[in-house]
Amino acid sequence: MRAWTLDDFGFENLHLKQVPTPVAGAHELLVKVSAVSLNYRDKALVEGIYAPEKMPKGLIPVADFAGVVAAVGEGVTAFGVGERVTSHFYSTWEDGPWLPEYADHQLGGPLGGGLTEYQVLGENAVVPTPAGLTDEQAATLPIAALTPWFAMREYGNIGAGDTVLVQGTGGVSIFAIQIAAALGARVIVTSSSDEKLTRARKLGATDTINYRTTPDWATAALELTDGAGVDLVLDVVGGEGIRDSIRAARGGGMVAVVGFLNGQSTTLDLMDVIWHQTRIQGIAVGHRRSFHDLVRFLEDHHIHPVIDTVYDFPDAHAAYDQLAAGAFGKIVIQVA
Numbered sequence: 001m002r003a004w005t006l007d008d009f010g011f012e013n014l015h016l017k018q019v020p021t022p023v024a025g026a027h028e029l030l031v032k033v034s035a036v037s038l039n040y041r042d043k044a045l046v047e048g049i050y051a052p053e054k055m056p057k058g059l060i061p062v063a064d065f066a067g068v069v070a071a072v073g074e075g076v077t078a079f080g081v082g083e084r085v086t087s088h089f090y091s092t093w094e095d096g097p098w099l100p101e102y103a104d105h106q107l108g109g110p111l112g113g114g115l116t117e118y119q120v121l122g123e124n125a126v127v128p129t130p131a132g133l134t135d136e137q138a139a140t141l142p143i144a145a146l147t148p149w150f151a152m153r154e155y156g157n158i159g160a161g162d163t164v165l166v167q168g169t170g171g172v173s174i175f176a177i178q179i180a181a182a183l184g185a186r187v188i189v190t191s192s193s194d195e196k197l198t199r200a201r202k203l204g205a206t207d208t209i210n211y212r213t214t215p216d217w218a219t220a221a222l223e224l225t226d227g228a229g230v231d232l233v234l235d236v237v238g239g240e241g242i243r244d245s246i247r248a249a250r251g252g253g254m255v256a257v258v259g260f261l262n263g264q265s266t267t268l269d270l271m272d273v274i275w276h277q278t279r280i281q282g283i284a285v286g287h288r289r290s291f292h293d294l295v296r297f298l299e300d301h302h303i304h305p306v307i308d309t310v311y312d313f314p315d316a317h318a319a320y321d322q323l324a325a326g327a328f329g330k331i332v333i334q335v336a
Protein backbone atom coordinates (compact mmCIF):
# COMPACT_ATOMS: atom_id res chain seq x y z
CA MET A 1 0.00 0.00 0.00
CA ARG A 2 1.00 3.65 -0.26
CA ALA A 3 1.52 5.66 2.93
CA TRP A 4 3.07 8.96 3.91
CA THR A 5 5.77 8.42 6.54
CA LEU A 6 7.60 10.92 8.71
CA ASP A 7 11.18 9.66 8.71
CA ASP A 8 12.46 12.55 10.84
CA PHE A 9 11.04 15.90 11.93
CA GLY A 10 10.65 18.52 9.20
CA PHE A 11 8.44 18.57 6.09
CA GLU A 12 11.42 17.56 3.93
CA ASN A 13 11.25 14.20 5.74
CA LEU A 14 7.58 13.52 5.00
CA HIS A 15 7.55 11.06 2.08
CA LEU A 16 4.99 9.04 0.12
CA LYS A 17 6.19 5.42 -0.02
CA GLN A 18 5.21 1.81 -0.60
CA VAL A 19 4.97 0.02 2.78
CA PRO A 20 3.53 -3.37 3.83
CA THR A 21 -0.24 -3.40 4.35
CA PRO A 22 -0.93 -4.05 8.06
CA VAL A 23 -3.01 -6.99 9.30
CA ALA A 24 -5.80 -6.67 11.88
CA GLY A 25 -4.99 -8.51 15.12
CA ALA A 26 -7.45 -9.61 17.80
CA HIS A 27 -10.14 -6.97 18.43
CA GLU A 28 -8.79 -4.82 15.63
CA LEU A 29 -10.20 -3.50 12.35
CA LEU A 30 -8.34 -3.05 9.09
CA VAL A 31 -9.72 0.24 7.74
CA LYS A 32 -9.45 1.27 4.10
CA VAL A 33 -8.98 4.99 4.53
CA SER A 34 -11.22 7.23 2.41
CA ALA A 35 -10.19 10.65 3.68
CA VAL A 36 -8.22 12.45 6.39
CA SER A 37 -8.53 15.98 7.69
CA LEU A 38 -5.66 18.09 8.97
CA ASN A 39 -5.43 19.71 12.37
CA TYR A 40 -2.88 22.22 13.58
CA ARG A 41 -1.36 19.44 15.73
CA ASP A 42 -0.54 17.44 12.60
CA LYS A 43 1.61 20.33 11.37
CA ALA A 44 3.17 21.00 14.80
CA LEU A 45 3.99 17.29 15.04
CA VAL A 46 5.86 17.26 11.69
CA GLU A 47 7.75 20.37 12.83
CA GLY A 48 8.82 18.55 16.01
CA ILE A 49 7.07 20.83 18.50
CA TYR A 50 4.24 18.48 19.50
CA ALA A 51 5.48 15.94 22.10
CA PRO A 52 8.54 15.09 19.94
CA GLU A 53 9.89 12.68 22.56
CA LYS A 54 6.87 10.40 22.02
CA MET A 55 7.02 10.16 18.21
CA PRO A 56 8.48 7.03 16.57
CA LYS A 57 10.60 7.29 13.39
CA GLY A 58 8.62 6.33 10.29
CA LEU A 59 5.31 7.44 11.83
CA ILE A 60 2.29 7.54 9.52
CA PRO A 61 0.94 10.98 10.49
CA VAL A 62 -2.49 12.68 10.67
CA ALA A 63 -4.86 11.95 13.51
CA ASP A 64 -8.31 12.16 11.94
CA PHE A 65 -9.73 9.92 9.25
CA ALA A 66 -12.75 8.04 8.02
CA GLY A 67 -13.02 4.93 5.92
CA VAL A 68 -14.53 1.51 5.44
CA VAL A 69 -13.80 -1.69 7.38
CA ALA A 70 -11.85 -3.95 4.99
CA ALA A 71 -11.19 -6.85 7.39
CA VAL A 72 -11.75 -7.69 11.04
CA GLY A 73 -9.48 -9.48 13.49
CA GLU A 74 -10.42 -12.30 15.82
CA GLY A 75 -13.06 -11.49 18.42
CA VAL A 76 -14.37 -8.30 16.78
CA THR A 77 -18.07 -7.90 17.54
CA ALA A 78 -18.78 -4.18 17.14
CA PHE A 79 -18.21 -3.81 13.36
CA GLY A 80 -18.29 -5.89 10.21
CA VAL A 81 -16.61 -5.68 6.80
CA GLY A 82 -18.05 -2.86 4.69
CA GLU A 83 -19.17 -0.67 7.59
CA ARG A 84 -18.16 2.99 7.58
CA VAL A 85 -16.13 4.15 10.58
CA THR A 86 -14.54 7.37 11.80
CA SER A 87 -11.41 7.39 13.97
CA HIS A 88 -11.45 8.41 17.64
CA PHE A 89 -8.33 10.45 18.46
CA TYR A 90 -7.71 9.39 22.10
CA SER A 91 -8.14 5.81 21.03
CA THR A 92 -8.33 4.29 24.54
CA TRP A 93 -10.29 7.08 26.28
CA GLU A 94 -13.83 5.75 26.56
CA ASP A 95 -15.35 7.95 29.27
CA GLY A 96 -14.59 9.52 32.64
CA PRO A 97 -11.62 11.69 33.62
CA TRP A 98 -8.53 11.84 31.43
CA LEU A 99 -5.62 9.62 32.49
CA PRO A 100 -1.97 10.23 31.53
CA GLU A 101 -1.73 6.81 29.80
CA TYR A 102 -4.24 8.01 27.18
CA ALA A 103 -1.55 10.30 25.73
CA ASP A 104 0.37 7.24 24.49
CA HIS A 105 -2.63 6.15 22.41
CA GLN A 106 -3.28 9.26 20.33
CA LEU A 107 -3.79 8.44 16.66
CA GLY A 108 -1.46 10.12 14.18
CA GLY A 109 1.37 10.07 16.72
CA PRO A 110 2.49 8.22 18.78
CA LEU A 111 0.16 5.62 17.14
CA GLY A 112 -0.06 5.41 13.35
CA GLY A 113 -2.48 7.82 11.69
CA GLY A 114 -4.60 8.09 8.59
CA LEU A 115 -2.32 9.37 5.82
CA THR A 116 -2.20 5.88 4.32
CA GLU A 117 -4.36 3.62 2.20
CA TYR A 118 -4.97 1.20 5.11
CA GLN A 119 -4.66 1.51 8.88
CA VAL A 120 -5.35 -0.88 11.75
CA LEU A 121 -7.45 0.41 14.64
CA GLY A 122 -8.82 -1.14 17.83
CA GLU A 123 -12.55 -1.82 17.47
CA ASN A 124 -13.09 0.70 20.29
CA ALA A 125 -10.99 3.37 18.56
CA VAL A 126 -13.73 4.33 16.12
CA VAL A 127 -17.32 5.54 16.02
CA PRO A 128 -19.82 4.61 13.29
CA THR A 129 -19.75 7.27 10.55
CA PRO A 130 -22.95 9.33 10.65
CA ALA A 131 -25.22 8.26 7.78
CA GLY A 132 -25.80 11.82 6.63
CA LEU A 133 -22.12 12.62 6.16
CA THR A 134 -19.67 11.65 3.43
CA ASP A 135 -16.36 10.14 4.52
CA GLU A 136 -14.67 13.45 3.64
CA GLN A 137 -17.04 15.28 5.98
CA ALA A 138 -16.76 12.66 8.74
CA ALA A 139 -12.96 12.85 8.66
CA THR A 140 -13.21 16.42 9.99
CA LEU A 141 -14.96 15.45 13.23
CA PRO A 142 -12.62 13.56 15.60
CA ILE A 143 -10.56 16.51 16.90
CA ALA A 144 -11.95 19.72 15.46
CA ALA A 145 -15.60 19.07 16.29
CA LEU A 146 -15.20 17.06 19.51
CA THR A 147 -12.90 19.63 21.16
CA PRO A 148 -15.34 22.58 21.22
CA TRP A 149 -18.25 20.21 21.95
CA PHE A 150 -16.37 18.79 24.95
CA ALA A 151 -15.53 22.29 26.22
CA MET A 152 -19.08 23.57 25.82
CA ARG A 153 -21.01 20.51 26.98
CA GLU A 154 -18.82 18.42 29.28
CA TYR A 155 -17.34 21.45 31.09
CA GLY A 156 -19.26 24.56 30.12
CA ASN A 157 -22.91 23.45 30.14
CA ILE A 158 -23.53 26.04 27.42
CA GLY A 159 -27.10 26.56 26.28
CA ALA A 160 -29.67 29.19 25.35
CA GLY A 161 -28.97 32.55 26.94
CA ASP A 162 -25.20 31.98 27.24
CA THR A 163 -22.54 33.86 25.30
CA VAL A 164 -19.50 32.13 23.82
CA LEU A 165 -16.46 33.87 22.34
CA VAL A 166 -14.67 31.98 19.58
CA GLN A 167 -11.21 32.99 18.32
CA GLY A 168 -10.50 32.83 14.60
CA THR A 169 -12.09 30.81 11.82
CA GLY A 170 -9.90 27.70 11.73
CA GLY A 171 -11.05 24.10 12.02
CA VAL A 172 -11.94 24.08 15.72
CA SER A 173 -13.46 27.54 15.68
CA ILE A 174 -15.84 27.00 12.77
CA PHE A 175 -17.24 23.90 14.49
CA ALA A 176 -17.43 25.95 17.71
CA ILE A 177 -19.58 28.56 15.95
CA GLN A 178 -21.91 25.95 14.45
CA ILE A 179 -22.29 24.02 17.72
CA ALA A 180 -22.69 27.07 19.97
CA ALA A 181 -25.31 28.55 17.64
CA ALA A 182 -27.21 25.25 17.56
CA LEU A 183 -27.11 25.17 21.37
CA GLY A 184 -28.89 28.53 21.29
CA ALA A 185 -25.95 30.59 22.52
CA ARG A 186 -24.93 34.04 21.40
CA VAL A 187 -21.63 33.65 19.51
CA ILE A 188 -18.97 36.36 19.30
CA VAL A 189 -16.25 35.56 16.76
CA THR A 190 -12.86 37.20 16.24
CA SER A 191 -10.92 36.99 12.98
CA SER A 192 -8.17 38.74 11.05
CA SER A 193 -10.48 39.02 8.04
CA ASP A 194 -13.77 40.90 7.55
CA GLU A 195 -14.61 38.58 4.69
CA LYS A 196 -14.24 35.53 6.97
CA LEU A 197 -16.34 37.28 9.62
CA THR A 198 -19.13 37.75 7.09
CA ARG A 199 -19.00 34.05 6.33
CA ALA A 200 -18.95 33.27 10.08
CA ARG A 201 -22.23 35.17 10.48
CA LYS A 202 -23.83 32.91 7.88
CA LEU A 203 -22.86 29.93 10.09
CA GLY A 204 -24.46 31.40 13.20
CA ALA A 205 -22.07 34.02 14.61
CA THR A 206 -24.13 36.86 16.12
CA ASP A 207 -21.33 39.38 16.74
CA THR A 208 -17.93 39.77 15.11
CA ILE A 209 -14.65 41.52 15.95
CA ASN A 210 -11.71 41.94 13.58
CA TYR A 211 -8.70 41.40 15.86
CA ARG A 212 -6.38 43.10 13.32
CA THR A 213 -8.31 46.38 13.23
CA THR A 214 -9.45 45.99 16.86
CA PRO A 215 -6.43 44.49 18.68
CA ASP A 216 -8.14 45.08 22.04
CA TRP A 217 -10.83 42.55 21.19
CA ALA A 218 -11.38 41.77 24.89
CA THR A 219 -12.64 45.30 25.55
CA ALA A 220 -14.81 45.06 22.43
CA ALA A 221 -16.30 41.81 23.79
CA LEU A 222 -16.96 43.47 27.15
CA GLU A 223 -18.74 46.34 25.36
CA LEU A 224 -20.88 43.87 23.42
CA THR A 225 -21.96 42.30 26.71
CA ASP A 226 -22.62 45.60 28.53
CA GLY A 227 -19.49 45.13 30.60
CA ALA A 228 -20.49 41.71 31.96
CA GLY A 229 -18.19 39.48 29.88
CA VAL A 230 -18.92 36.18 28.15
CA ASP A 231 -19.72 32.83 29.72
CA LEU A 232 -17.03 30.91 27.86
CA VAL A 233 -13.99 31.90 25.82
CA LEU A 234 -12.74 29.14 23.56
CA ASP A 235 -9.07 30.10 23.53
CA VAL A 236 -7.27 28.56 20.57
CA VAL A 237 -4.56 31.21 20.46
CA GLY A 238 -2.80 30.66 23.79
CA GLY A 239 0.41 32.51 24.69
CA GLU A 240 0.10 35.87 26.43
CA GLY A 241 -3.38 36.36 24.97
CA ILE A 242 -4.82 34.21 27.76
CA ARG A 243 -4.86 37.36 29.86
CA ASP A 244 -7.26 38.99 27.37
CA SER A 245 -9.43 35.89 27.46
CA ILE A 246 -9.64 36.15 31.26
CA ARG A 247 -10.61 39.81 30.88
CA ALA A 248 -13.29 38.99 28.29
CA ALA A 249 -14.91 36.27 30.45
CA ARG A 250 -17.58 37.15 32.98
CA GLY A 251 -17.00 36.79 36.72
CA GLY A 252 -16.89 33.05 37.35
CA GLY A 253 -16.84 32.43 33.60
CA MET A 254 -14.68 29.88 31.85
CA VAL A 255 -11.61 30.18 29.68
CA ALA A 256 -11.29 26.88 27.83
CA VAL A 257 -7.57 26.56 27.09
CA VAL A 258 -7.52 24.75 23.78
CA GLY A 259 -4.74 26.00 21.52
CA PHE A 260 -1.24 27.36 21.37
CA LEU A 261 -1.14 29.19 18.01
CA ASN A 262 0.73 32.07 19.70
CA GLY A 263 2.82 29.99 22.09
CA GLN A 264 2.74 27.17 24.63
CA SER A 265 3.56 29.26 27.70
CA THR A 266 2.32 32.46 29.31
CA THR A 267 2.78 34.68 32.35
CA LEU A 268 -0.42 34.87 34.35
CA ASP A 269 -1.28 37.69 36.72
CA LEU A 270 -2.97 35.65 39.43
CA MET A 271 -4.86 38.73 40.55
CA ASP A 272 -6.68 38.72 37.17
CA VAL A 273 -7.84 35.20 37.89
CA ILE A 274 -8.67 35.87 41.53
CA TRP A 275 -10.71 39.03 40.88
CA HIS A 276 -12.58 37.49 37.97
CA GLN A 277 -12.87 34.10 39.73
CA THR A 278 -12.17 32.64 36.31
CA ARG A 279 -12.36 28.92 35.71
CA ILE A 280 -9.36 28.08 33.55
CA GLN A 281 -10.14 24.73 31.99
CA GLY A 282 -7.62 22.79 29.93
CA ILE A 283 -9.25 20.83 27.12
CA ALA A 284 -7.76 17.70 25.54
CA VAL A 285 -10.20 16.83 22.73
CA GLY A 286 -12.57 14.40 24.48
CA HIS A 287 -13.64 10.82 25.10
CA ARG A 288 -15.58 8.42 22.93
CA ARG A 289 -18.84 8.67 24.87
CA SER A 290 -18.87 12.40 24.21
CA PHE A 291 -18.00 11.77 20.54
CA HIS A 292 -21.16 9.61 20.28
CA ASP A 293 -23.19 12.44 21.88
CA LEU A 294 -21.69 14.92 19.44
CA VAL A 295 -22.53 12.79 16.41
CA ARG A 296 -26.17 12.58 17.54
CA PHE A 297 -26.26 16.35 18.08
CA LEU A 298 -24.81 17.07 14.62
CA GLU A 299 -27.39 14.76 13.05
CA ASP A 300 -30.30 16.26 15.02
CA HIS A 301 -29.27 19.80 14.08
CA HIS A 302 -28.33 18.98 10.46
CA ILE A 303 -24.86 20.45 10.97
CA HIS A 304 -22.48 19.81 8.09
CA PRO A 305 -18.72 20.35 8.42
CA VAL A 306 -17.29 23.33 6.58
CA ILE A 307 -14.54 22.09 4.27
CA ASP A 308 -12.27 24.71 2.75
CA THR A 309 -10.39 22.53 0.23
CA VAL A 310 -10.03 18.84 -0.63
CA TYR A 311 -6.57 17.71 -1.81
CA ASP A 312 -5.57 14.52 -3.60
CA PHE A 313 -3.47 11.95 -1.73
CA PRO A 314 -0.15 12.77 -3.47
CA ASP A 315 -0.63 16.50 -2.69
CA ALA A 316 -0.32 16.25 1.10
CA HIS A 317 2.43 18.88 1.26
CA ALA A 318 0.17 21.44 -0.43
CA ALA A 319 -2.58 20.61 2.07
CA TYR A 320 -0.26 21.28 5.03
CA ASP A 321 0.83 24.56 3.35
CA GLN A 322 -2.76 25.71 3.18
CA LEU A 323 -3.34 24.81 6.82
CA ALA A 324 -0.36 27.03 7.67
CA ALA A 325 -1.76 29.86 5.53
CA GLY A 326 -5.10 29.78 7.41
CA ALA A 327 -8.08 27.89 6.03
CA PHE A 328 -11.75 28.72 6.69
CA GLY A 329 -12.82 25.49 8.35
CA LYS A 330 -11.18 22.22 7.44
CA ILE A 331 -8.58 20.95 4.99
CA VAL A 332 -9.26 17.42 3.75
CA ILE A 333 -7.05 14.97 1.84
CA GLN A 334 -8.90 12.36 -0.19
CA VAL A 335 -7.12 9.00 0.07
CA ALA A 336 -9.32 6.51 -1.79
Ligand SMILES: NC(=O)c1ccc[n+]([C@@H]2O[C@H](COP(=O)([O-])OP(=O)(O)OC[C@H]3O[C@@H](n4cnc5c(N)ncnc54)[C@H](OP(=O)(O)O)[C@@H]3O)[C@@H](O)[C@H]2O)c1
Binds near residue numbers: 192237329
Ligand atom coordinates in the same frame (compact mmCIF):
# COMPACT_ATOMS: atom_id res chain seq x y z
N1 LIG B 1 -6.55 21.06 23.24
C1 LIG B 1 -7.17 20.42 22.27
O1 LIG B 1 -7.84 19.42 22.50
C2 LIG B 1 -7.06 20.92 20.87
C3 LIG B 1 -7.84 20.36 19.87
C4 LIG B 1 -7.79 20.91 18.60
C5 LIG B 1 -6.94 21.98 18.34
N2 LIG B 1 -6.15 22.46 19.33
C6 LIG B 1 -5.29 23.60 19.09
O2 LIG B 1 -6.12 24.73 18.80
C7 LIG B 1 -5.45 25.59 17.90
C8 LIG B 1 -6.32 25.80 16.66
O3 LIG B 1 -6.41 24.58 15.97
P1 LIG B 1 -7.08 24.48 14.55
O4 LIG B 1 -6.86 23.09 14.07
O5 LIG B 1 -8.46 25.04 14.59
O6 LIG B 1 -6.14 25.49 13.73
P2 LIG B 1 -6.34 26.11 12.30
O7 LIG B 1 -7.45 25.42 11.57
O8 LIG B 1 -4.99 26.16 11.69
O9 LIG B 1 -6.86 27.59 12.64
C9 LIG B 1 -6.02 28.69 12.62
C10 LIG B 1 -6.86 29.97 12.70
O10 LIG B 1 -6.69 30.55 13.97
C11 LIG B 1 -6.90 31.93 13.86
N3 LIG B 1 -5.87 32.69 14.58
C12 LIG B 1 -4.54 32.64 14.45
N4 LIG B 1 -3.96 33.55 15.26
C13 LIG B 1 -4.99 34.18 15.90
C14 LIG B 1 -5.08 35.23 16.85
N5 LIG B 1 -3.98 35.83 17.32
N6 LIG B 1 -6.30 35.60 17.30
C15 LIG B 1 -7.41 34.98 16.85
N7 LIG B 1 -7.40 33.99 15.94
C16 LIG B 1 -6.20 33.62 15.48
C17 LIG B 1 -6.86 32.30 12.39
O11 LIG B 1 -8.20 32.65 12.04
P3 LIG B 1 -8.50 33.92 11.10
O12 LIG B 1 -7.90 33.56 9.77
O13 LIG B 1 -9.97 34.02 11.08
O14 LIG B 1 -7.86 35.13 11.72
C18 LIG B 1 -6.41 31.02 11.72
O15 LIG B 1 -7.01 30.84 10.47
C19 LIG B 1 -4.10 24.95 17.63
O16 LIG B 1 -3.13 25.44 18.52
C20 LIG B 1 -4.36 23.48 17.92
O17 LIG B 1 -3.20 22.74 18.22
C21 LIG B 1 -6.20 21.94 20.58
